[in-house]
Structure formats: structure tokens, C-alpha cells
Amino acid sequence: MSLFYTRNIASKRPGSQLTEDFRDPDRSPAAYAFSVDGMELTGDACRNLLKELSRSERPVLFLYQPGEGGDELTHEFLVRKLRRYTLSMSDHSPHGEATAFLRKHNRVRFGFELGSGTYFFETRVLGSIGEEDKVLLAEKPKTIYKERRRYPRYRIWTDHPAFLGWMRVQDISWNGLRILSETAFEPGDILENAQLSLPSVHAPESDAGPFPGVRIPVPGAVVSYSLLGEMGWYYGMWFEQEWDGDRARELAEFLFALRKGVLPLSRGR
Secondary structure: OOHHHHHHHHHOOOOOOOOEEOOOOOOEEOOOOOOOOOEEEEHHHHHHHHHHHHOOOOOEEEEEEEOHHHOEEEEEEEEEEEOOOEEEEEEOOHHHHHHHHHHHEEEEEEEEEEOOEEEEEEEOEEEEEEOOOOEEEEEOOOEEEEOOOOOOOEEOOOOOOOEEOOEEEEEEEOOEEEEEEOOOOOOOOEEOOOEEEEOOEEOOOOOOOOEOOEEEEOOOEEEEEEEEEOOEEEEEEEEOOOOOHHHHHHHHHHHHHHHHOOEEOOOOO
């Protein structure tokens, strides 16, 4: 084997061109409150989905970062290039917050939306390959999970919270939500006419003005599961009754604003 051929092969190995190597053996996986779940896509289905994302008009990945109180912060990354074993992406978080998080953890979670589907995967970020553009290199996932829910689920920003009564809402969809609470509930318990307080959201891609924020009574929320975390109990709830009239319109407008913008007014970016 020639020296040229050997170097050529080495240059194509994942991580061979890193300007900063994140692969410290002391790094630990990021601790998420919930495991990744959904329909598994592997092999060609996984590869083709990533190709479709990379060729889309705005190939955006969202890094999920565990925060205080069980919340999850999200940071936006733009997919730059797909390779055989890796993908490169640029960090758009302010002051490189996301990159600082990635240096600490050897296993992290990303998500993205494509068409009408919501997808998640876990991977390892190897390091940076460009200092000025904040370009990072990550291993291509071998498995991507497609959310099984009939309706998309949206996480609520930590600095602009929503509440069901006195309890913090973690995420919400058209047919249910997830909350964090110190109150003890059992699966099957029903909360009737609890006030759902929704924050103001700006949807920059919409011709309509910002969603103003409202308080609407929930017709009935049934506890479907519970999970004990460090800050209290996580509860999954589904809405047992259909929303009617103005309530349905206000919830629909809020979810539409989240889908188009995912930018609370307080973030200003």
C-alpha cells in the first residue's frame, strides 16, 4: 500500500481533520428526563431522511440541553454537509452556549421537523472543524426516531413559561401536554376546568401579529403516566374532551405560532 493511499484513507476517517477535539474520555452522556421513543428508522430509511433534511430549504437541527427544574433548552444548528460517517453543522447559539455544552457531554440529543413529521436522534459530537464559522463535526446517527403522536408536540421555552393551574407545562400538543409538579396524581385522575396559561409568542414567518397570550380553561385533562424526577413528578396528560369555540381557536393560534416561530417575545432574536 502506498504512502499516498494510506494518508488519503486516514484523512477520511471521522475526526481526522478536527481543529479542536471534544473526545475526552471523562465526558459523560447528557442526562435527559425522558428516553427517546418512537418509530425507529435505520439503514437506508435513516440515511435517506438525513439526505432529505440536508437538501431542504432550511436544514435545521435543534440540540436539546437539559436545564434546571427538568426543563430542556433548545439551540439551533444548521446542517452544512453530510458525509459517509459524519455530518457537519454550524452553531447558531448566542456566545457559543451550545458548543460549551457539547464539550462536556459525549452523548447528546437532536431533533428536527421535516414535512409533517417530528424526529429525534442521539449522537456524539467529535469536535470543531472551523474556528470562525463555529462548524462542528458529529457522527451520523444509525437510528432516528419518528414521533408516533398524531399531532406534533412543542416544547415550551424556559424563560417564557406556560402553566396548567399552578403547574409548569413542559410541552404541549393539540391533544395533550406534559407538566412538572410536586403534587401527587395517579394515572386516570382527571383535572376539570384547570386554567391553561399560555405565553406570548412571536411568529416571524406569519402575516398575523404575535400571539398575545391567554388563559383558557381546559375541558378535562386525564393523567396518562407519571415519572419521578429530581425536581418533582412529570405527568403526561391527554385532553379527554374536544375543544370548542373560542377555546379551540386560541389553542390553535398558539400552536400555529409555536410551529412558525418558536420564538418567545422575551428572547428578541
